[in-house]
Amino acid sequence: MSSISSFLNGVRAALPIAAAYVPVAFTLGAASSQLGFAPVESALWSLVMFSGANQALLLSSLVAGTPLVLVAFLCAIASFRHILYGIVLADRVPEGSAVRFLFGYGLTDEVFATAVGTDRDSSRKLAVNWLIGLALTALVVWVIGTGVGSAVGDALEAASPKVQGALNFALPALFLALVWSMASRSTLVRMVMASAIAIGFVSFGHPQLAIPAGAVAALFPVRSR
Template sequence: MTRSEQFTNGMKKGFVVALSSAPFGILFGAIAVDNGFSLAEAALMSALVYGGASQLVGIELFGHHVAAWVIVLSVLAVNFRHVLYSAALAPIIGRFPLIQRLLAFFLLVDPQFAETEKREEAGKPVTVLWYMSMGGVVWVGWVVNTMIGAFFGSLIGDPKAIGIDVLLPVYFLGLTMGFRTRHNFFPVMLAGAVGSVASYHIVGSPWHISVGAAFGIAIAAILPPPAQAGEQKDIAGLEKEPG
């Protein structure tokens, strides 16, 4: 792809993500203002923290006047998956120059990870230009949508009354199902779901997110990788052959 095509493709991907995540940004802006934040403070949090789920958790804890260290640990628990994202994309982002690499890790949110992985698997080059153009559009869209929600937040009312609170789980489910063709997807997903639901009832939110991720990682580490699974099938087939 030419540089122009890389830029255009990245912008298109970013625009789709920004459009689909608009309700979350608007919801966060409305909740932030409802918890005493100004429009500028809500926009600044979106610009610097840049993590929808962790921002929603943090803003709720701010509203309940929880200790700062509890808020930090809660945000860490929610965003721990980004450590895994960084490790998974290290071979790709590691090709970028240092400054672009640092910026790339900052822009590494859920849809950025998903699209980057899919592009790499399809054999298409993940260039700095493509990555930054997509990530930049998503980041700008997130901040703008936050400001819209903060400005018109009073018109939304109670998000739960109109079902907006379920948009984030549905969005994450859609991202997860995008990897359903991967090896061992269903046992890993099931382990993560069981671990998350169980820990939600035992230790509560937001720790169930990290615990569910840990369960999924443990099962993924135990199960054989694709190559070994294929070798085992070949061995089983040879054992069935006579002689």
């Protein structure tokens, strides 16, 4: 198989991921426009931080006034799983610092699942160009979707001030959708606890502490049935 065919196969493998990324990236861009991010800034931000959950967390923290040190700590904890992804795929990604850097930069949950599921033979190396096509397609769609969402959000707000209220709901709706997509019975109790803790801090006039305090709920042991 030629390098171009292998790359295009990687692009095709990424199409289901891209389809799922479009609405989330669009909503994230629309939410970022409400904080003053220009479309280009939103796109560059997605390029630098290729993580929907961390981007939503950062936006929520900026709104709440959460200290950036705490936000950075929470993002690092949330991203720890990517180290495990790298360990699982280490023997399947061809040698070469450039290849591993490019693929590692685009290694999301969905990209990892696709890479693992494409060939059950864990001893076989995955094609370099296929890996790059897979990760690069997901990244490009995410960046463009965020930029377009920000531009559309600005345009809608300018065309109709009433849209402001709907766009303000975009961020909490996005964050709720991301959390719900990862929810299971074992995490439901922690989600309820985190919500209760966060609501308590907001009610007592400390919204800047709501997110880090709510995150503490993840440390509580919960028995799964």
